Amino acid sequence: MTGLVVLGTNHYLGGQLQRIAELRHQDDEVIAVDWASTLERNSNVMLTNGFDAKVMRDFNARISVAEIEKATGFNRVSVNSEERSEEIAVKACLTAGPGSIKPDAIIVCQNYSDSRACENSSVGLRLQNEFKIKNFVFGIMDQEAAAGVRAIELAGALVADGTASEVLICGVQKIVQPFPRILTNHTVLGDGAASCWLSNAKTIGWCVDFTELGSIDFLENPWFVFSKDVDVNLMADAISGFVNSKLSVHGLTPDTFDLTLRSGLNGVLDKELCSRLGCGDKASAFPSESGYLGSADVPMMLDKLHKLFPNPTIGKTCLLVATGFGGRIGLVALTYRQNIPIEQSQTPEIPLYFHGSGYYVPNPPTTLADWGKRNSVDKSTIEKAEENGVKIFRDSRDTKVYNLVSNAVSDVFQRSGVAPTDINLVLVAHTSSFPIIPGPGDIVRQLCVEHGMTQADGFSVGQQNCVSIVSAIRIAMHLLRQKNTIETVLIASGDQIRSEIDLFRLLGTNAVQSDGGSAIILSRKLSDTRLESVYNFSDTANWLGRIDAVESNRSYYLFNVRLIRRLLKDAKLNPERVAVCLPPNINRDAWPHILKASQIDPELIDNRLFNSVGHVFGSDWIISLTENDTSGVILCLSYGLCDCFGGVLLNRVVAEG
């Protein structure tokens, strides 16, 4: 996924980037939009409780402090053992914001979660609660500092297509067990949060001119970073090679830029990288006192930039090099611009189509009665659940979640006939706040390699619990509108209840969690199933969701009715057009009421899989869609803890005969 995104071409681009923009205008690869630019308006870094170097020894007794200092360049590391990620993030965001203006979209970058196993809180939901935003909150996971590049890319798409004008990007990292704070002598992971605002309002700031993201093959091995002998020269060669090759596509070199800022992965590496890129004298960016802050690194760099140039100078350009320790590299080119009032324009909507769905659930099913016995659950609870139709579930028995996702991806390719090489973007949606593959692993890269998606890149999406798949569809939609280099997107998901929290499978007596995975393919290319509308929102009043406290709240029915109305309204369809409704396999008895209140015939509910598959997190509607061949308007719905609601409206036209 390469290509140049040129923003602000009608207003201002400085120096070499202007020339490049003009050059790129001469071919069709350019995505040019005539709104001005995304701007870094304000930023803030929140680091807390910096400990001294002696404490670092406690993290990994095998390596001396002197060794760590020598190898990493860090002499202190920011450690926060008291506050949750959510609270650090809120602090960073509140002080960064422009006062009375609230964001209309939030993008959260977070690799590690310190939520406990039975909790479903997330930084995204907490920020929604803080800023009273019910929708347009997206979570990006798994790519460390490079996630910040994705966030800027997505923010640009949201602003450009008219979805948002004030986007808050928040990066947060908090290391808790079982994640190691010190990766041998490679890097030291710090705790902290940073945020920045991207705005198209009339402010002075930094213009994002293009983003690039890729991976370095030899760094993709997750276990590389645990190697005792990390060769920083090799890493510097690889990163500088990547930077040079990407810049050269646009006729740029590192010298083009007045400033190059790098993420603080490793101080020794940073020096070597600077030497190769020729940026050593221009600015020192290495935050020796914080440790590597991963997902928070890009907002941190912008904060640095802001402090280096408090008074903007037209024509100054800057290159951000964001490096994740799983081998992900992101580049962002920025240029200063003046304060120019901007008139936002909306990108025309393009039709998108579903090219297939697939899923995987473990076999054979397990009965609720057996589950009750193994967890010593009282008989009356089991009987009550069985009365509600909750009788079986699918148990992966601690199979790796990756396998659930991968099996679903295999299934969607098999059913759809789409070639893996046709996929340009892969999004993996997480219900859990935890990464599927612990850092520095990268589930997207692993899926791409295993399934031969050689033309694809991607990232993970989370923070909206079971509705994260719907959130991923929205992200795909925005990126498909803005980047003509993306034509076909694979969205995959997989989740499980691990044996240590097996007791939490039963949700009240209205549903039981099943393990499994699902996948869909979304494309600009024509197919028989058109995406009519997609929407999700969260109430977030109950943002600190606990899996063992899932009693139906007062908003459950009402918000589902609202969701259905919104989907129909966005699609400009009347309720009577709905041919089938695919609800989540939870609260079976509620759905007739919800449909009736939505003026849809309750007979149109297809819940045949309620008692053969069970409730597979956010995948229920995809599984039902795969097994349902109804022609016409298909209403797909999803519900997640913390009052997350989401849905998709499809229109399937099956040729007769």
Added chain:
Amino acid sequence: MAIKTVGLTDEEITNKVKKIVISALYAKKNIEDIDVNVPLTSLGMDSLNVVDIFIGLEHDFDIELDESELDMSIIESISSLVKYVKSLGEA
């Protein structure tokens, strides 16, 4: 959108809201018997009734509620509902 609060006194708005709540809750009460500040949950309101109350508000006041405006504190009591409906009329 012309909300149907124009020309209505506060008492008339309150009585309309009371009727909607009584109907939604199937409550066997007269409107004068209901304390506007009593939590609706104490009158037996459940999550299904919430839908009926909002649909009633939409119908009787000719308003269309968006989920982005919905805050569950609106439905704490009849007085909070009245306050919300009046705020829509003033917007």
